[in-house]
Amino acid sequence: MAFERVVNLEYKSAVDVEIYFKKWTNWASHNMPEAVNRTNARTGENSTLLMAIFETEELTEKAREMADKFFKM
Numbered sequence: 001m002a003f004e005r006v007v008n009l010e011y012k013s014a015v016d017v018e019i020y021f022k023k024w025t026n027w028a029s030h031n032m033p034e035a036v037n038r039t040n041a042r043t044g045e046n047s048t049l050l051m052a053i054f055e056t057e058e059l060t061e062k063a064r065e066m067a068d069k070f071f072k073m
Contacts, residue, residue: 002036002054003057004053010046012046016046017045020048036055037051038051
C-alpha cells in the first residue's frame with residue numbers, strides 16, 4: 001500500500017510562489033526521501049499544492065519531518 005502526503009500552501013504574493021518553487025526544487029532534490037510520485041502544482045495566483053506518494057509509512061513520516069525543517073528555514 002502506498003502512503004501519500006499532501007500540503008496546501010498559501011503565499012503573500014505571486015512573487016513568493018516563484019521564490020518558493022526555486023528554493024524547494026533545489027532543496028528537495030538533496031533532502032527529501034525518494035517518492036514514487038511527486039507533484040507540485042500551482043492552484044491559484046498565491047497558492048500551491050504539494051503531493052507525494054511514498055512506498056512506506058516510515059518514508060512518509062520522514063518526508064513530513066524534512067518538509068517541516070524546510071518551512072522553518
